Amino acid sequence: MSFELRGVSVRYSPALPRLALSDVTMSIAQGEQVALIGPSGAGKTTLLHTLAFARGIDSGSLRALDAEPWGLSSSGRHALRTRIFLAPQTPPLPPRQRVVTAVLAGRLPQWSLFKAVASLFKPADPQAAYEALARFDLQDKLYARVDRLSGGERQRCSLARLLVSNAQALLVDEPLSALDPALAQQTLDVLQQEAADRKATLICSLHQVELARAHFPRIVGLRGGRVVFDAPREAVSDQMIAALYQQAGREPQVSVGEEPGIGAGRSFASGCF
Amino acid sequence: MSATANPAIPSDPAWRGRVTAIVLTLVVLWPLLSWSEFKPWILLDAQSLQATGMFLASFLPPAHAPEFLLLVAEATWQTIAIATAGMTLALIGAVPLTILINERLSVSRLGTGRTGALGRSVRQLMRWLLVLLRSVPELVWALLLVRIVGLGPTAGVLAIALTYCGMLGKVYAEILESSDPHASDALLNNGSGRLAALLYGALPESASELVSYTVYRWECAIRGSVVMGFVGAGGLGQRMDESMKMLAGGEVATMLIIFVLLVAGADLVSKLLRRRLA
Numbered sequence: 175m176s177f178e179l180r181g182v183s184v185r186y187s188p189a190l191p192r193l194a195l196s197d198v199t200m201s202i203a204q205g206e207q208v209a210l211i212g213p214s215g216a217g218k219t220t221l222l223h224t225l226a227f228a229r230g231i232d233s234g235s236l237r238a239l240d241a242e243p244w245g246l247s248s249s250g251r252h253a254l255r256t257r258i259f260l261a262p263q264t265p266p267l268p269p270r271q272r273v274v275t276a277v278l279a280g281r282l283p284q285w286s287l288f289k290a291v292a293s294l295f296k297p298a299d300p301q302a303a304y305e306a307l308a309r310f311d312l313q314d315k316l317y318a319r320v321d322r323l324s325g326g327e328r329q330r331c332s333l334a335r336l337l338v339s340n341a342q343a344l345l346v347d348e349p350l351s352a353l354d355p356a357l358a359q360q361t362l363d364v365l366q367q368e369a370a371d372r373k374a375t376l377i378c379s380l381h382q383v384e385l386a387r388a389h390f391p392r393i394v395g396l397r398g399g400r401v402v403f404d405a406p407r408e409a410v411s412d413q414m415i416a417a418l419y420q421q422a423g424r425e426p427q428v429s430v431g432e433e434p435g436i437g438a439g440r441s442f443a444s445g446c447f
Numbered sequence: 448m449s450a451t452a453n454p455a456i457p458s459d460p461a462w463r464g465r466v467t468a469i470v471l472t473l474v475v476l477w478p479l480l481s482w483s484e485f486k487p488w489i490l491l492d493a494q495s496l497q498a499t500g501m502f503l504a505s506f507l508p509p510a511h512a513p514e515f516l517l518l519v520a521e522a523t524w525q526t527i528a529i530a531t532a533g534m535t536l537a538l539i540g541a542v543p544l545t546i547l548i549n550e551r552l553s554v555s556r557l558g559t560g561r562t563g564a565l566g567r568s569v570r571q572l573m574r575w576l577l578v579l580l581r582s583v584p585e586l587v588w589a590l591l592l593v594r595i596v597g598l599g600p601t602a603g604v605l606a607i608a609l610t611y612c613g614m615l616g617k618v619y620a621e622i623l624e625s626s627d628p629h630a631s632d633a634l635l636n637n638g639s640g641r642l643a644a645l646l647y648g649a650l651p652e653s654a655s656e657l658v659s660y661t662v663y664r665w666e667c668a669i670r671g672s673v674v675m676g677f678v679g680a681g682g683l684g685q686r687m688d689e690s691m692k693m694l695a696g697g698e699v700a701t702m703l704i705i706f707v708l709l710v711a712g713a714d715l716v717s718k719l720l721r722r723r724l725a
Contacts, residue, residue, distance in 0.1 A: 255638035256638030290642070
């Protein structure tokens with residue numbers, strides 16, 4: 175079993191009573207490909223971060239890759255992180271870095287510190303970076319700087335980093351948000367092909383419902399931090415989709431204790447502008 | 448009143464805090480100015496003006512005898528050497544301390560938002576060490592070290608190394624912590640080591656700020672080594688001390704011109720390096 179959640183709840187922050195995820199229970203087998211859909215603010219990103227234990231859980235239990243990350247020591251948990259790749263929605267690439275360095279950073283968990291330092295002077299495996307970029311038609315950007323790339327190119331560059339990693343679980347947060355329809359199709363194909371080739375689990379949050387239904391055998395609908403449906407694609411009907419997105423955000427938020435209401439302005443630090 | 452202008456919009460929750468902060472700052476600053484006996488008009492009374500005028504008049508023309516220029520050139524070179532050697536030693540101490548106290552590189556923080564007890568106490572100890580190093584001014588270190596290692600540049604180098612290690616370590620860590628954490632967090636979340644996340648995520652984000660601060664500190668070290676020359680730590684300061692005592696305004700003027708040139712040179716180096724990294 176790749177991931178197993180039982181009654182998992184996650185708060186936005188320890189100080190806020192609102193729940194970003196409430197009572198989520200699901201299990202995902204190794205090698206399975208799952209699409210997460212739902213309106214903005216539904217908890218898709220929080221769920222992906224929770225699965226990658228990039229954020230803690232407030233109640234419930236999480237098993238990932240046959241281990242219990244929150245029962246492990248901090249270093250044990252960090253060792254487990256090398257087997258999971260979390261690709262955030264905004265590409266995490268420093269603007270002044272070269273593409274080849276940014277892509278090869280996907281190998282860092284396997285590299286010794288010496289190799290990491292040496293690779294800053296002379297890229298350790300430019301061939302791997304070139305091949306990964308070529309799958310997104312970006313091979314001619316190998317030695318370009320990240321800030322010379324367009325938004326869509328940056329997004330695919332961060333996915334090329336995913337291709338050079340050797341993770342067994344790929345958690346991808348809206349990989350298509352900056353891409354046109356044709357590129358979106360191609361990019362999704364590459365991701366799914368890669369996951370199938372290395373028998374890795376692929377969990378992908380998407381706003382393109384049609385692409386999700388066309389490509390993924392299993393669809394999870396999230397809304398207000400709760401799983402609305404979790405079904406094979408054949409069982410997902412147009413009515414279920416319509417209900418999922420209907421008047422998004424109009425219903426009251428799930429909360430513990432008192433409703434924060436408009437006085438929630440206290441959650442901003444005075445240094446925010 | 449603006450409160451009645453549009454009742455549909457809730458009032459800005461940060462507004463009252465901001466006004467309070469400004470008022471508090473003024474209330475605290477005004478007594479500080481009067482306690483420190485800040486009276487700039489003293490500069491303008493007749494006696495001060497006359498003394499200033501006579502000293503300034505002796506500045507012209509700046510001394511330019513060849514043997515004096517040679518002496519000053521040697522002292523300048525010694526000053527630059529003291530500053531550079533001191534900065535290098537300071538960097539050797541500051542870089543590991545920066546890495547140690549940087550909370551962004553904490554692995555136990557991921558997911559929990561809190562660093563572990565061990566990490567917290569090590570960081571706090573290192574922070575105290577940095578406070579200790581930089582709370583003693585380099586002039587005081589120099590006075591102490593002159594007694595230990597004797598008159599000469601060694602005392603100046605060590606004094607700069609100690610104070611600047613404290614400053615560099617603190618400010619480097621703060622520059623790194625205030626840059627965008629997205630890149631290094633993503634690397635840590637995927638299981639990279641701390642140092643790898645620093646090299647591939649945090650450093651490229653803040654490289655030019657770090658370089659600019661380092662060159663600025665080098666400039667400060669040049670000035671600092673001049674001041675320490677007055678207590679016998681060698682270099683341009685020692686020469687200036689001698690000239691001041693002999694009331695040789697022309698020689699002082701030449702050395703002041705050299706200070707300006709040194710600072711302008713440091714500025715140029717900083718500009719070139721930052722353009723290279725931009």
